[in-house]
Each structure stands twice: as structure tokens, then as C-alpha cells.
Amino acid sequence: MRYISTRGQSAPQSFCDILLGGLAPDGGLYLPESYPQVSRADLDAWRKLSYAELAFAILSRFIDDIPAADLKAICDKTYTADVYGYVRDGAKASDITPVHWLEPGKLGLLELSNGPTLAFKDMAMQLLGNLFEYVLDKRGEEINILGATSGDTGSAAEYAMRGKHGVRVFMLSPHGRMSAFQRAQMYSLQDANIYNIAVRGMFDDAQDVVKAVSNDHAYKAKYKIGAVNSINWGRVAAQVVYYFKGYFAATESNDQQVSFVVPSGNFGNICAGHIARMMGLPVAKLILATNENDVLDEFFRSGVYRPRNTAETHATSSPSMDISKASNFERFVFDLVGRNGNAVRELWSKVDAGGAFDLSATPEFAAIGQYGFASGSSNHAARLATIRLADEKYATVIDTHTADGLKVALELRDPAVPTLVLETAQPAKFEETIVEALGRKPTRPAGLDNIEALPQRVEVMDVDAEAIKALIARTVEAG
Numbered sequence: 129m130r131y132i133s134t135r136g137q138s139a140p141q142s143f144c145d146i147l148l149g150g151l152a153p154d155g156g157l158y159l160p161e162s163y164p165q166v167s168r169a170d171l172d173a174w175r176k177l178s179y180a181e182l183a184f185a186i187l188s189r190f191i192d193d194i195p196a197a198d199l200k201a202i203c204d205k206t207y208t209a210d211v212y213g214y215v216r217d218g219a220k221a222s223d224i225t226p227v228h229w230l231e232p233g234k235l236g237l238l239e240l241s242n243g244p245t246l247a248f249k250d251m252a253m254q255l256l257g258n259l260f261e262y263v264l265d266k267r268g269e270e271i272n273i274l275g276a277t278s279g280d281t282g283s284a285a286e287y288a289m290r291g292k293h294g295v296r297v298f299m300l301s302p303h304g305r306m307s308a309f310q311r312a313q314m315y316s317l318q319d320a321n322i323y324n325i326a327v328r329g330m331f332d333d334a335q336d337v338v339k340a341v342s343n344d345h346a347y348k349a350k351y352k353i354g355a356v357n358s359i360n361w362g363r364v365a366a367q368v369v370y371y372f373k374g375y376f377a378a379t380e381s382n383d384q385q386v387s388f389v390v391p392s393g394n395f396g397n398i399c400a401g402h403i404a405r406m407m408g409l410p411v412a413k414l415i416l417a418t419n420e421n422d423v424l425d426e427f428f429r430s431g432v433y434r435p436r437n438t439a440e441t442h443a444t445s446s447p448s449m450d451i452s453k454a455s456n457f458e459r460f461v462f463d464l465v466g467r468n469g470n471a472v473r474e475l476w477s478k479v480d481a482g483g484a485f486d487l488s489a490t491p492e493f494a495a496i497g498q499y500g501f502a503s504g505s506s507n508h509a510a511r512l513a514t515i516r517l518a519d520e521k522y523a524t525v526i527d528t529h530t531a532d533g534l535k536v537a538l539e540l541r542d543p544a545v546p547t548l549v550l551e552t553a554q555p556a557k558f559e560e561t562i563v564e565a566l567g568r569k570p571t572r573p574a575g576l577d578n579i580e581a582l583p584q585r586v587e588v589m590d591v592d593a594e595a596i597k598a599l600i601a602r603t604v605e606a607g
């Protein structure tokens with residue numbers, strides 16, 4: 129399997145070669161040359177597999193440069209009840225991504241946040257940590273990860289990489305924008321290989337710095353800069369697995385269809401759903417839900433993609449989705465325009481210059497229905513109302529991002545098709561808003577009671593790629 133860039137000007141690469149880096153050298157994102165196709169016989173066989181077995185079956189379609197026995201061992205080591213198990217009947221459950229039905233057989237939450245940092249990012253990040261370790265050991269190399277977070281990728285990456293030999297993590301977060309719990313989760317880590325940098329800006333500014341550094345090829349090579357955001361293909365590939373697992377949990381036969389509702393920001397999660405559908409998973413609809421930062425909803429409704437600048441990006445009560453420039457959207461547009469790298473390059477020359485593009489009058493947009501997308505958005509009042517509704521009607525406390533998904537699901541679902549809302553975080557991470565909605569605190573998992581009181585370690589900096597590069601260089605050179 130070879131990987132090509134969405135901008136069409138980088139040489140095809142193997143999985144391990146693209147695993148450690150972020151953007152392709154031409155500034156694009158990597159995708160497989162073609163999507164592996166899944167047959168009916170595959171689906172029948174995969175229905176019976178455990179999560180770790182399914183992860184191996186799917187990932188081995190994307191990864192052909194790690195020996196099968198090693199890849200299997202990595203999947204087995206990653207997807208265990210110890211890492212993802214929630215407590216059921218006094219013991220850790222082993223189903224990794226259970227479906228919590230709100231309306232049996234009709235509307236459910238696909239639980240993705242039972243991992244160590246209580247958000248769906250753990251699903252892929254734990255695997256990435258183990259893959260990095262494997263490849264770095266084989267090559268005798270080290271890596272300096274530069275990432276951007278709006279609250280969840282950062283802690284998932286830091287928990288996956290803390291203490292790992294040969295790995296340093298430099299994580300940029302938006303100063304003052306995350307919840308108190310999210311800040312505490314990241315900034316209280318005292319591991320010597322973890323560096324938290326809060327930038328005076330939004331997530332998009334932080335992500336722009338990551339891209340600027342990745343596009344400085346000499347610096348990237350000298351300081352061995354790697355990526356853990358969903359610009360890294362490994363993240364997206366690992367996220368494909370739970371769409372299959374969710375489908376099997378919600379159906380009895382492979383003749384049925386399922387719709388997925390995905391709270392979205394950087395378009396990584398729903399991009400994985402798009403890929404699962406392109407592989408042949410019987411998905412009826414992929415329903416995208418945004419918060420007040422509704423750039424993606426606007427595109428699916430109008431054909432206009434107009435990323436907002438920092439001043440126009442709202443700070444909301446679903447802060448992890450405060451994103452106005454969705455990196456992975458480029459992967460979908462590459463498919464939409466017939467995998468034409470020149471066309472993508474031209475469209476993103478406008479985006480990268482701070483502009484917009486309009487596909488509304490194109491035959492490609494006229495045919496967008498074939499990809500199965502629908503979309504909607506939410507806001508603070510609707511979020512609070514949905515959290516209350518879930519509590520009162522379904523006796524379930526949901527987090528603010530999942531609430532945006534459920535709000536859109538209730539508006540757009542087809543009651544004849546089982547619909548799974550992707551549960552992207554646990555409510556404990558967003559306590560302030562849960563208290564505002566329900567008048568009581570959500571339950572916290574054991575051991576996290578006083579996390580906000582722990583000493584925190586973070587450097588506050590301007591959004592300045594050169595200054596951040598200098599900090600990384602100083603740290604690496606100091607050993």
C-alpha cells in the first residue's frame with residue numbers, strides 16, 4: 129500500500145515512512161493510493177472479532193510494511209480492557225467501544241471515551257504511541273512530536289507518549305480556552321519528555337504553527353519533528369476501526385445500514401467514517417454536527433468553504449470543537465474532486481492565503497450526495513437543552529460535544545435506520561457546563577477527584593512559529 133499527497137506533488141511513500149511525519153512535503157495530507165475494498169465475506173467474518181482482532185484485520189489492509197505478527201502484537205497490546213475498560217459488575221469490561229442505547233435498536237451512543245484521558249482521541253493515540261515506539265526502535269531513531277490541541281488531542285498524546293524512550297512531546301494549546309479539567313490533565317504532567325506551551329490564540333493558530341514547522345523541511349529533518357494530530361494518517365486509519373465495530377454492534381446482519389452522527393471540528397473523526405464507507409461499510413448517512421463554529425455545516429449546505437479567522441472563531445462550551453480551519457477536510461475534497469491533486473492545490477492556495485472557495489456551481493458538488501453526508505449545527509442554548517433532555521428522557525449524562533451530536537441526530541435522523549451518535553468525551557471533562565445544565569456535577573472516574581489542585585507546568589507564548597522553533601531547538605540541543 130502506497131500513500132499519496134492530496135496536493136499531488138510528493139512521491140508515494142510506504143506506511144512506516146509517513147507514520148512519523150505530518151504533512152507531505154508539498155504541504156498536502158497523505159491518503160492511500162486507493163481504498164481497500166471490503167467484501168461481504170470479510171464483513172461476515174469480521175462481525176465475530178474482538179476489537180483488537182478487528183483492528184488488526186482492518187489495519188493490515190493499510191499497513192504492509194510491518195510484519196503481520198508484529199502488527200497483531202501491537203493491536204493486542206493496545207486494545208485491552210485494562211486501557212479502555214470501564215467498570216461493569218465490579219470488573220473491567222472488554223468490549224472497548226460499547227453501544228449505549230438511548231432508544232433500543234434505534235438511537236445509541238457509540239462509547240469512544242473509556243480510555244485513559246476520557247476522550248475519543250485515546251482510541252487512535254494509544255495505538256500511535258505503540259506504533260511510534262516499534263518503528264523508532266527498529267530504526268534506532270528519536271522523535272520530537274509537535275502537536276496542537278483544543279483540549280483532548282494534547283492529553284491523549286501526552287498520556288500515550290509520557291516516559292516513552294526517544295520521544296519528546298511539545299504540545300501547543302490555546303491559552304485560557306480549554307476547560308479547567310482539560311488544562312489540569314495536561315499541565316499537571318511532570319514527565320521530563322512532556323512540554324506544554326499555551327499560545328495566545330485559538331486552536332487554528334496553534335495548528336498553523338504546526339504546519340509552518342512541518343513545511344520548513346530543513347528544520348523538520350534536523351530536529352526530527354513528528355506529528356500526532358489527525359494530519360497524521362495513522363490517526364485516521366486507527367479511527368476507521370470503530371465505525372466497523374459500531375456497525376456490527378448496531379446490526380444483526382450485513383444487509384442492514386447504520387447512520388453515524390459525528391461531533392466535528394478538524395474533520396478527522398468523520399473523515400475516518402468517510403473512509404469506512406468508501407471501503408464498503410454499509411453506512412446510510414454520515415451526519416456531521418458542529419458547534420457555533422459552523423464552517424463545515426455551511427459547506428455541506430452551500431458548497432462554500434470559508435474558514436474563519438481567529439477573531440471570528442467563537443469560544444464555546446464545546447471548546448474542543450472551536451475549530452474554523454478543518455485540516456482533514458482537504459482529504460475529503462481530494463476525493464470529491466476526483467482525486468485531482470492540481471485542483472486541491474489550487475483550492476488550498478486560496479485557503480492558505482486566508483480566503484475561501486465556492487464549489488456550489490460545480491458538477492462535483494452537484495454529485496456530493498453519493499458520499500452520504502448530511503450536516504447540522506448546535507449552540508450553547510441547544511447544548512444545555514440537549515444535556516437536560518438526555519438526562520431526563522434517557523437517564524444519561526452526556527458531555528457538551530456529544531450533546532451537539534445528539535441535537536443534530538434528533539433533527540436529522542431517519543427513524544427507520546439505526547443511528548449511532550459518536551460519544552467523543554466524558555462529561556467529567558466539562559463540569560462547568562454540566563452544572564449549568566443539570567445543577568449537579570457529573571460523576572468523575574476514580575482517582576481524578578482533585579486533579580485541578582495538582583501543580584501545573586506550562587509555558588505561555590505568542591503565536592510565533594520562529595520562537596516556538598527556537599524553544600524546541602534549545603530543548604533538544606540541551607539533551
Ligand SMILES: Cc1ncc(COP(=O)(O)O)c(C=O)c1O
Nearest residue numbers: 280392393394395396397448552
Ligand atoms: C470531545 C471532542 N469532540 C469532537 C471533536 C471533533 O473531532 P474532529 O476534530 O476529529 O472533527 C474533538 C476534537 O477533535 C473533541 O475533542
Ligand SMILES: N[C@@H](CCOP(=O)(O)O)C(=O)O
Nearest residue numbers: 277278279280281357358394
Ligand atoms: N479537538 C482536538 C483538535 C483536533 O485535533 P486532531 O488531533 O484530531 O487533529 C483536540 O481536542 O485537541
